[in-house]
Amino acid sequence: MIKLSFLFLFISIFNSCSTSTPDSKLEGTPLPATPTSPIVTLTDAEAMDQVQKDVVKYFWEYAETNSKLARERYHEGDPSFESNIITTGGSGFGLMTLIVGIERGFIPRGEAVLRLTTALTFLENADRFHGAWSHWIDGNTGKVIPFGTKDNGGDIVETAFLCQGILAVREYFKNGNSAEKALALKADNLWKGVEWDWYTKGENALYWHWSPNYGWDMNFKIQGYDECLLAYVLGAASPTHPIPAAAYHDAWARKGNITNSGSQYGIPVILNYNGASGNVGPLFWSQYSYLGLDPRGLKDAYADYWKLTQNHSKIINQYCIANPKKWNGYSDKCWGLTASYTRNNDGSTGYTAHQPLNDTGVITPTAALSAFPFTPVESMKFLHYLYDENKSTLVGIAGPYDAFSPHYNWVTKRYLAIDQGTIAPMIENHRTGLIWKLFMQAPEVKQGLVKLGFSSTQHGF
Template sequence: MRAAPRAVDRRRPDSPEPPARPRRRRALAAGLAALLAGAGAVLAPTAASAAPQQPTDLARGGGHGGGHGGGRDVRQLRTWLADTYDSLDAMTDPDTGLVADNIGGDLDPATASAYTSPTNIGGYLWSTVVARDLGLMSRHEARARMTTTLETLEGLDRHDESGMFYNWYDPATGDRVDTWPDSGDPVEHFLSSVDNGWLAAALRVVASAEPRLADEATALYDSMHFGVYYNPEGRPDLGVGLIRGGFWDEEPSGCSVPGNYTGGATVYYTCHHYDTTVSETRIALYLGITDGEIPAEAYWGTYRTFPSTCDWSWQEQRPSGVTRSYDGVPVYEGVYHYDELALVPGWGGSMFEALMPDMLVPESEWAPRSWGVNHPLVVEAQKRHGLDEAGYGYWGFSPASNPHGGYAEYGVDVLGMRSDGYLSDGTTDVDLGFAGCREATNPDPEFGDGVVTPHAAFLGLEYDTRGVIDNLKNIARDLDGYGAGGFYDSVAVRSGVVAERYLSLDQSMIVAAIGNHLRDGLVRDYVVGPDMEQNLRPVLAQEVFSSAATPVAPVLTEPAPGSTVDAVTRLAGTGEPGAHLTVTGADGVVWCTADVDADGAWACDVATPPGAGVHALTLSTTNDAGVTVPGGAVTVTVRDAGGPGDPGGSAPGDVDPGVVQPGADDPAAGAAAPAGDERRRAGRPAVRWR
């Protein structure tokens, strides 16, 4: 049996509510918010600058626990929380404690779906804990609700060997759903790795939050073995594995791969693996690593972006980046570009791909040089898309109910690796091309009837508190996007069509986001235990994404600025890791070129050392994505080899090609030189770096 994932600071069941935890501002996220506001610093190109920056005074967001706003905001969030939980309450069967997948906007129980999933059940459990801790119900009532749900879970039919739950159950009876209620089509019973991940994480919440239910929740958690999903040969090119999307215990009608990674009876795996890093599916990987059933090295097997070669030009845009090694595994740290932002994309470009795992695992805190940089950039990019690029006036895009019927995948197309992306208006496919491999076909389109999904905006609450709250108020006021159960699932902004429906998954994301914000990581604190601290945290802490809020300009550091040198045979400096650097003289002649290494350093030998005089230099880098970043103008002075008449010396009238001669319009002309300077003794003005 694994150690119970219980919080070390567990309280007595009926003890008074503790005071709010101290705010734990995340230094890197706070520094990034300052960058987005115009500070303009460079993020993590070198080992020194990769260290977390000092926190700034950002009362509105900036990472986990980064500010709760004023009292009016707190009251607003509590109102939204209460109404949102009402929708979950309305779609939960009181006899089984199982929440339906969705319900109509009027919260009539007759409109609730006749099916639910492990994710939905898990979301209801953590939402009940948040509702209790924020005063919406008594501890006794919350415990009674969770008891009912756990007792039903203990009796559900599931895969005996792995302990995994099937994907669809009847919330009224707990029976597996054999035929779809609407169509009557048969259901092929699937066991999803990600859906079981969300339920397992919720069981950790219950075990930590409610001591009287800790044994029951821990027993269920311990019975779930995520190693059943792990294919150790998923990335043979790297020698590490990946997790499968899930399996069936009977052969399905479509594609499947027979086997069993734990050596038991044959199951039938999905033909695909979960192979992208920015994905909600990483929750299953995290739990497998935490439990010791999936090796930590599997974290390095997923793609940050796909490779930046023409063989991979089907992906949305050409990434730039650099390869780093972690635990002996080479990882291409690629990023996509959006305006001046560089960030690691998801598969489709939705908010919940990037931020849903962050609700339960303190990614920004534990990984300040990767997730701590990327998460606020995702929020910023989604915001810019809605307000600026598409001009919707509102933002927040994730898969949700389609206002015109059914379900659809929404996102910011250019932030997803999938070539046709998740489209924010459902129709407009942006194509930026793939630098050097294929031309753009639709780089600057006009967007149509964009669909905003409020739960996606809520996920950004800790990173842009003011922006999120204002955006949601506008959706409620301008678009009639709010009902008896909180925000409706989605709204089409130009037609005004509202999906007057509530999805339990999306509602539980809202509850977790509000709980984390108002109580400084409330849900995360319940999920994290010593096992996760020991097995997962060190893995996340290693990584350095290539994400940045501002372009990384090339800088010359050798020769030192302000110095005058005898000769220039070698130049060195810093720049964007992985980019190609060029140094050019005033006459347009290239002095030297270099590739910037993984630590952001470059050096190159000057093919033809310049003669005496003042030389103006231009630096620039161009990355794989074709983005060119210029550096600041610099000059370097080469002193004479000797005075007039000295062998090898220059006469006063001699001029070398490409040399900038000091004169009346040169601010360096006439500058005082240090005592003993040979140029002063030769009658020439000293010229410094500028």
């Protein structure tokens, strides 16, 4: 969820973090152990099963102990590092990941319901700012952990990603047993409590942050195109605090100026990616909003969203194959640029939004793996590259490590919730469409999309 100037604030916070001592093992039924190297080459189905099972561990075995929500990050070998910091958006991705884990039989349904009930109860009691949660929350207390000096209040984009997961939970459990129906009711109440209209400042726009101390000082108007589309969709969909359609058209779509007629590698770009000068941005821009929002057959006045998301993935794939910076290791099976840990010039670890205009020689596994619905052949090549050829070095206790560089012979044995959290849901969307079905069947979502001028041949509106 890191964009443009806001990214630099995140990088400075990220690089200033310190380590601490290990904590005790987290409870939860452990998932089956993953062998360090396969005895035989995995079939496509086996490979997808394995990576989905692996990344579920991040949100099951390595969740924050009190809230059961997603830790911001996890460093292999140092489990207590920032162990109390919950990431709001990453927790939303984690809710969807656990649904995949239940559906695939990786985790017990009854135990998952108890875990999710604890998580949503925590969210009921955590700090909220006109209904929105903060970017970071203290898992011990439910209090805001400032993401920056003035970023100590509501974050409507992180809240949108959390609500995407909350709505998926509601839809998945709403017709279940009494405990599941109670969980679905909790989810419904949490979603309805967000005051999306407050975050317009009374204008035809959404603003990212509001602080009880600094008000609107950050003044970050959300304009397209990047990862934030979902905030406008859910804002329009809200049955309690809706935003006007004009906010979407005036601010997000920039009064029609969001469109782009250019192409890269012969593939249309379709929309103007913020700061990309006619190119495309990091791949998370075509993933975070689309874990639940189904782009198949989805259109409005500005784009065909299946072509948009598919073309974005294809352009990044073709860029890595063309490899204009001549990094060692880039190929048709080793590709993928998005925001993640990175290797700095001095060899230290940092964070950046990898993309064609910011290519540091670092590959981020979530980029290609979370693009599975859009580039299934190309993503499968990368999956086998990870699990058949490089599992002992590139895959750890909770799935593929966050980032690596063949050029520098470098890998970071670390995880980020926002990266691990998109893998299982997007692979499941490729396999069965499960999370897309759950989110799109929510009646408010359809109403919100229609209000903004969308149509969907896939979902009949």
